[in-house]
Amino acid sequence: MKRFFALxxxxxxxxxxxxxxRDSVYTASEQFKPVKLIAPVSLMGVGAICTMTPWLRNNVDxxxxxxxxxxxxxxxxxxxxxIQYAPLAGYVVAGLxxxxxxxxxxxxxxxxxxxxxxxxxxxxxxxxSNRQRPNERGRAFPSGHSATVFMGAELVRLExxxxxxxxxxxxxxxxxxxRVWNNWHWTSDVLAGAGLxxxxxxxxxxLLPLERKLFRLDSKLSVLPAVVPAPTGTSVGVSLAINL
Numbered sequence: 463m464k465r466f467f468a469l470x471x472x473x474x475x476x477x478x479x480x481x482x483x484r485d486s487v488y489t490a491s492e493q494f495k496p497v498k499l500i501a502p503v504s505l506m507g508v509g510a511i512c513t514m515t516p517w518l519r520n521n522v523d524x525x526x527x528x529x530x531x532x533x534x535x536x537x538x539x540x541x542x543x544x545i546q547y548a549p550l551a552g553y554v555v556a557g558l559x560x561x562x563x564x565x566x567x568x569x570x571x572x573x574x575x576x577x578x579x580x581x582x583x584x585x586x587x588x589x590x591s592n593r594q595r596p597n598e599r600g601r602a603f604p605s606g607h608s609a610t611v612f613m614g615a616e617l618v619r620l621e622x623x624x625x626x627x628x629x630x631x632x633x634x635x636x637x638x639x640x641r642v643w644n645n646w647h648w649t650s651d652v653l654a655g656a657g658l659x660x661x662x663x664x665x666x667x668x669l670l671p672l673e674r675k676l677f678r679l680d681s682k683l684s685v686l687p688a689v690v691p692a693p694t695g696t697s698v699g700v701s702l703a704i705n706l
Contacts (some may be wrong), residue, residue: 489563492666493619504662506604513593513603527596531640542640546607549614549630550577553621562621564670572674573617576666581615583658583664589603597645605647608655609662611637616663634659 512518543636550573556562557569564572584606593603621629638656641647646657 463666483541491563491664492670494668498664499661502657502664505653505657507657509557509650509652509657513591513648513651517543519648519650523650526649527642531645534643534645538644539640539642542607542637542644545633546611546637547614548633549611549618551614552626552630553614553617555625556618556622563635568670568674569621571677572666572670575669575673576613576617576663577610579662580609580659581664583662584609584655587654587658593648594652595646596648599646602647602651603654604658605638605651606640606656607641608634608638608647608652609659612656612659613663614659616660617666620663620667621703 512522553573554570557564557566557573560566562569586602587604588601588606591603592601594600595602610633612631615627615630618630634656639653642649643651
């Protein structure tokens with residue numbers, strides 16, 4: 463256990479955490495603009511309309527599902543359960559390494575906010591819609607895997623730029639495809655989940671100025687290693703320093 467704490471202290475010494483923003487001007491990702499709603503709302507709307515319209519279900523969802531299942535021929539891949547988290551993990555790791563437009567604390571807060579919004583939104587809509595999956599197991603609409611992976615991809619795009627965003631979105635599209643391939647979701651479930659995830663990622667950045675004031679992230683917060691003598695030996699830990 464002491465070795466573990468020593469390793470944590472060493473990492474904190476090498477990578478001091480700083481909550482201060484890299485500039486004093488809000489980045490473009492934090493500014494709400496109605497045009498940013500077009501893509502996510504359109505995806506959610508198409509998915510919802512297809513779900514609620516019998517003709518579209520029978521002439522869009524069902525034929526696509528049957529075609530993909532014919533192609534899959536009973537072969538399934540469970541990797542989508544894991545790769546759904548890849549963009550979000552990349553967002554966190556790159557942030558801890560010092561990359562991105564915001565400080566580490568702001569990135570962690572934004573990621574947590576986006577994930578929380580996504581979880582609440584996904585499960586609330588699932589309870590309301592109560593749509594059956596293609597394999598007749600539980601609630602389908604919207605796809606939680608798709609919401610998770612597209613949320614992570616959009617976070618990557620907003621924080622690290624379009625090229626890293628393109629790589630993350632490639633993983634997101636693959637995850638959505640395998641949700642249909644594995645017969646867990648209809649195409650409309652995947653579209654709605656993608657829109658919800660993108661919307662939650664943007665909403666987290668729109669909320670960041672408010673959270674910055676709420677949690678006083680404009681002040682400088684540092685995490686420093688601390689070594690304290692004790693009767694039974696030396697205690698290793700960390701200390702927080704805040705300049706208000």
